[in-house]
Amino acid sequence: MTVTRDPRDASRAAQTTDRPGTAVDEAPVNAPATTPTLRAAGRRSLFWILAIVGGLLVAVLATVLAAGAGEGGRPLAAESAAPAGGMALAEVLRQQGVTVTVTDTLRQTQAAASADPDATLFSTDPDGYLTAEQYQDLADIAPNTVVVDPDFLALQALAPGVGFGGESDRDELTAQCSLPAARAAETLAPGGRTLGTGGVESGDDAGDRPGATDVVGCFPSGDDRFSVVQLTSGSAEAPTALTLVADATLFSNEKIATYGNAALALNLLGATDGVIWYLPTLADVAVTGPPSLGELTPGWVTPVLVLFVIATIAAALWRGRRFGALVPENLPVTVKGSETMEGRARLYARSNARLRALDTLRVAAVGRLARQVGLPRSATLEDVLQSVAAATQRPADQVRSVLVGANPATDGELVALTDRLRELERATIRATTPGGAAGNAAGPTSIPPLPASTGRMEP
Amino acid sequence: MTLTGRFVLLVALGVVPIVLLGREPGVAALVLLGWLLFVIALGCLDLLLAASPRHLAVQRVLPRRVRLGESVTSELFLTNTGRRTLHGVVRDAWQPSAGAGTNRSPVAIPPRERRRVALTLTPFRRGERRVERVTVRSRGPLGLWCRQATLSAPGNIRVLPPFNSRKHLPSRITRLKELDGRTSVMVRGPGTEFDSLREYVRGDDVRSIDWRATARRNDVMVRTWRPERDRRVVILIDTGRTSAARIDDEPRLDTAFEASLLLAALAGPAGDRVDVLAFDRRVRGRVQGAQGAELLSRMVDTMALIEPELIEMDWAAVPAQVRAITSQRALVVLLTSIDAAGASTGLLSVLPQLTQRHTVVVASVTDPAFTRAARETGTLDEVYRAAAAERALLDVERVSAAIRQLGADVVTAPPADLPPALADRYIALKAAGRL
Numbered sequence: 001m002t003v004t005r006d007p008r009d010a011s012r013a014a015q016t017t018d019r020p021g022t023a024v025d026e027a028p029v030n031a032p033a034t035t036p037t038l039r040a041a042g043r044r045s046l047f048w049i050l051a052i053v054g055g056l057l058v059a060v061l062a063t064v065l066a067a068g069a070g071e072g073g074r075p076l077a078a079e080s081a082a083p084a085g086g087m088a089l090a091e092v093l094r095q096q097g098v099t100v101t102v103t104d105t106l107r108q109t110q111a112a113a114s115a116d117p118d119a120t121l122f123s124t125d126p127d128g129y130l131t132a133e134q135y136q137d138l139a140d141i142a143p144n145t146v147v148v149d150p151d152f153l154a155l156q157a158l159a160p161g162v163g164f165g166g167e168s169d170r171d172e173l174t175a176q177c178s179l180p181a182a183r184a185a186e187t188l189a190p191g192g193r194t195l196g197t198g199g200v201e202s203g204d205d206a207g208d209r210p211g212a213t214d215v216v217g218c219f220p221s222g223d224d225r226f227s228v229v230q231l232t233s234g235s236a237e238a239p240t241a242l243t244l245v246a247d248a249t250l251f252s253n254e255k256i257a258t259y260g261n262a263a264l265a266l267n268l269l270g271a272t273d274g275v276i277w278y279l280p281t282l283a284d285v286a287v288t289g290p291p292s293l294g295e296l297t298p299g300w301v302t303p304v305l306v307l308f309v310i311a312t313i314a315a316a317l318w319r320g321r322r323f324g325a326l327v328p329e330n331l332p333v334t335v336k337g338s339e340t341m342e343g344r345a346r347l348y349a350r351s352n353a354r355l356r357a358l359d360t361l362r363v364a365a366v367g368r369l370a371r372q373v374g375l376p377r378s379a380t381l382e383d384v385l386q387s388v389a390a391a392t393q394r395p396a397d398q399v400r401s402v403l404v405g406a407n408p409a410t411d412g413e414l415v416a417l418t419d420r421l422r423e424l425e426r427a428t429i430r431a432t433t434p435g436g437a438a439g440n441a442a443g444p445t446s447i448p449p450l451p452a453s454t455g456r457m458e459p
Numbered sequence: 460m461t462l463t464g465r466f467v468l469l470v471a472l473g474v475v476p477i478v479l480l481g482r483e484p485g486v487a488a489l490v491l492l493g494w495l496l497f498v499i500a501l502g503c504l505d506l507l508l509a510a511s512p513r514h515l516a517v518q519r520v521l522p523r524r525v526r527l528g529e530s531v532t533s534e535l536f537l538t539n540t541g542r543r544t545l546h547g548v549v550r551d552a553w554q555p556s557a558g559a560g561t562n563r564s565p566v567a568i569p570p571r572e573r574r575r576v577a578l579t580l581t582p583f584r585r586g587e588r589r590v591e592r593v594t595v596r597s598r599g600p601l602g603l604w605c606r607q608a609t610l611s612a613p614g615n616i617r618v619l620p621p622f623n624s625r626k627h628l629p630s631r632i633t634r635l636k637e638l639d640g641r642t643s644v645m646v647r648g649p650g651t652e653f654d655s656l657r658e659y660v661r662g663d664d665v666r667s668i669d670w671r672a673t674a675r676r677n678d679v680m681v682r683t684w685r686p687e688r689d690r691r692v693v694i695l696i697d698t699g700r701t702s703a704a705r706i707d708d709e710p711r712l713d714t715a716f717e718a719s720l721l722l723a724a725l726a727g728p729a730g731d732r733v734d735v736l737a738f739d740r741r742v743r744g745r746v747q748g749a750q751g752a753e754l755l756s757r758m759v760d761t762m763a764l765i766e767p768e769l770i771e772m773d774w775a776a777v778p779a780q781v782r783a784i785t786s787q788r789a790l791v792v793l794l795t796s797i798d799a800a801g802a803s804t805g806l807l808s809v810l811p812q813l814t815q816r817h818t819v820v821v822a823s824v825t826d827p828a829f830t831r832a833a834r835e836t837g838t839l840d841e842v843y844r845a846a847a848a849e850r851a852l853l854d855v856e857r858v859s860a861a862i863r864q865l866g867a868d869v870v871t872a873p874p875a876d877l878p879p880a881l882a883d884r885y886i887a888l889k890a891a892g893r894l
Contacts, residue, residue: 028516028518028538028540028573029516030513030514030515030516030540031515031516031517031593031610031611031612032610032611033512033513033608033609033610033611034592034609034610034611035607035608035609037513298482299481299482299483299484299485299486299487300477300478300481300482300484300487302484302487302488303477303481303484303487303488303490303491304474304477304478304487306491307470307471307473307474307477307491307494308471308474310470310495311467311470311471314462314466314467314470315464315467317461317462318461318462318463318464318466318467321461321462321607323548323550323563323594323596323607324550324552324592324594324607324609325552325592325609327552327553327554327555327590327591327592328554329554329555329556332584332703332710332766332767334705335703335704335705336704336705337704337705337706337711337826337828338826338828338829338832340851341826341828341829341832341844341847341848341851342844342847344847344850344851345840345843345844345846345847345848346843348843348846348847349839349840349843356846357842357843357846357847358846360846360847360849360850360853361836361842361845361846361849363849363853364833364849364852364853367853367856411839414839414842415836415837415838415839415842418836418842418845419836422836
């Protein structure tokens with residue numbers, strides 16, 4: 001880019017003169033363009049475009065495949081094809097004509113339940129998002145509720161009498177109960193967690209739940225330890241059933257096809273036309289205290305910020321786009337002529353070459369003084385000393401000490417001796433110049449110009 | 460392709476619909492997306508409707524030469540061969556030292572018409588200043604997106620040395636003319652040529668009375684002389700590394716050019732033949748056999764392209780170069796630098812060969828900074844500086860003395876004074892008949 005050398009140049013900026021109607025006689029030839037056309041640029045970078053697109057495709061494919069086969073996804077999520085996911089169960093239910101509605105929050109679940117009051121609610125909360133109150137609400141949503149892998153809070157809220165029973169140590173789990181789904185399943189995959197119903201049997205009417213509560217335990221692993229527990233309550237015309245399945249792996253993609261797992265699951269969930277598949281998320285966590293900044297900001301703030309970022313990028317493109325290539329130019333070397341002099345002066349200073357520096361000044365001064373008192377070039381130093389002493393009417397010893405003798409021991413002496421040397425030169429000029437008296441009257445501070453000593457133009 | 464500020468503003472204006480419509484985050488994001496698609500669609504439309512910057516025929520009209528420090532107009536004629544009117548900006552990509560200033564010019568060229576883009580160039584460096592390309596940015600009707608292409612349109616302009624010292628020329632030519640027809644009152648030497656006899660007028664030197672002619676005529680006659688004519692002057696310019704040094708913000712080489720131009724301008728009217736050679740290890744420029752006005756124009760043309768080379772001057776080859784130019788006795792002017800004794804040994808070793816046959820003048824620039832530094836001795840640092848400066852000046856004096864001892868002449872002066880000083884020395888030599 002051409003540098004504007006001088007701000008004044010702006011005043012004589014380029015002007016365009018229009019000549020309307022200037023007809024062009026001969027067919028003008030387009031100037032050859034050095035900028036490649038879009039097509040040419042595309043053809044030249046075709047390899048890279050293809051390489052990048054190919055790489056992206058491979059990356060996307062790999063991600064998709066890895067997501068299907070990997071360990072990712074939440075346990076028992078309806079969309080997760082991972083071993084711990086619940087996609088197999090959800091898909092089979094859908095194939096059986098059951099509408100599976102996936103919900104993320106309690107509010108959504110309640111909305112889905114009001115749309116289909118008979119639907120079975122399927123829920124598991126491995127991350128423990130729900131509170132005791134939310135579990136209470138959960139129990140009232142649907143007539144049939146299946147809670148898989150209930151945690152302590154869930155048991156406290158939903159079935160106060162039911163506790164944990166530890167790991168099952170049986171080699172095989174058989175139904176051994178009247179529950180139709182369990183009977184249909186007959187067996188379950190062995191192992192896994194169990195629930196203890198020791199606390200329920202003592203008091204039939206458990207806790208604060210109104211109405212009678214029947215507790216049925218299936219697949220026992222010992223005394224009062226069951227893998228599936230169903231609590232039935234409410235009136236005869238509107239019974240509500242809560243089924244607790246102790247182990248989440250029973251319904252996972254990995255194990256659903258083993259033993260009677262699938263039969264149990266399908267019978268529990270497929271009894272109604274709809275299933276609400278509810279896995280609590282972070283959105284269920286109740287917020288306490290004043291509303292956060294995020295809740296107070298209007299919805300448009302983030303998009304506006306994004307817009308401004310995009311506008312900034314556009315502005316960068318606007319200002320950053322070069323108006324044609326840079327113009328190269330060979331610039332001349334710039335060497336300052338007095339560099340050597342400065343360098344030598346610093347060398348003198350660094351090595352404290354006081355006498356050498358002073359002698360140089362003296363040699364030059366003697367040359368000037370000789371010329372001033374009218375001695376030829378061939379005059380000896382002694383002649384110059386005598387002539388200068390005579391001209392300035394000073395003792396010869398003093399002149400000698402200034403011009404030859406004195407040896408500066410300190411920096412201060414060097415400066416003082418230099419000053420005396422200069423003073424001697426000025427005195428000689430005053431003494432030998434016919435108009436010297438006038439210069440004298442001007443005072444000792446005025447410094448008459450020294451005669452030029454460069455040997456130029458000697459006629 | 461490029462954007463404009465208007466497009467950036469349009470993108471930013473998306474704030475209005477987003478704030479008005481987007482109370483919910485989802486809706487606001489949709490509005491944002493919609494707005495971006497809208498502005499990009501507008502930009503694409505604008506780009507499609509813009510005239511192609513490639514459909515342009517470019518013609519340049521340039522003066523061939525310009526003297527450094529003067530301004531010229533560079534003209535660019537753009538013909539639109541496309542079918543749409545081209546609105547946009549044209550950048551004429553001159554090299555920076557061509558001094559083009561603001562080189563972006565707005566243009567509007569209807570189809571099949573031609574427009575002139577004028578640019579005032581004030582070059583600030585000697586030499587060949589080039590332009591290779593013209594970049595055209597064509598704006599769409601909405602002024603959102605632009606098409607941009609760089610077209611090849613080469614041109615060049617030669618920037619000649621300024622010859623500022625021509626202001627000294629009239630006075631020197633006057634002095635040269637005064638030599639003409641002068642009696643030997645002032646000048647009397649073996650070399651001045653006999654011109655004519657004329658009647659004695661009061662004030663003439665009685666020694667120049669030609670008694671024989673006086674006897675023939677019944678009147679007192681005196682002889683007159685004229686300066687020598689048809690002598691040769693060989694100017695040799697050192698373009699080696701020392702010529703790159705900047706003294707008073709002017710390279711030594713440029714001062715040498717100024718001095719040689721003034722000398723050539725003076726020697727032409729004086730009837731002498733001037734040959735110029737720029738040399739370091741090989742010949743960088745040569746002007747031979749030119750006379751009159753052609754001499755100066757060829758000199759500036761040659762000098763325009765010469766730059767200092769960062770190599771040592773080959774003094775050993777200089778006598779052969781001078782011999783190749785002339786075998787007669789000539790005034791050889793060496794425009795070089797006189798430095799420390801060590802750096803000048805090359806020059807000193809070949810001087811005897813030159814002074815044997817020719818009259819030699821060595822001209823060198825002195826640094827006024829040295830003289831200034833030598834005078835200031837207030838503080839310790841200044842004393843050391845003064846000592847170093849005196850050392851340098853003494854070195855120059857020693858080398859000058861050595862050169863004089865070898866029979867050559869020395870002219871040293873600060874950059875501004877060197878050309879007239881050299882001219883004066885030439886006139887003095889001519890008056891003394893030493894050419």
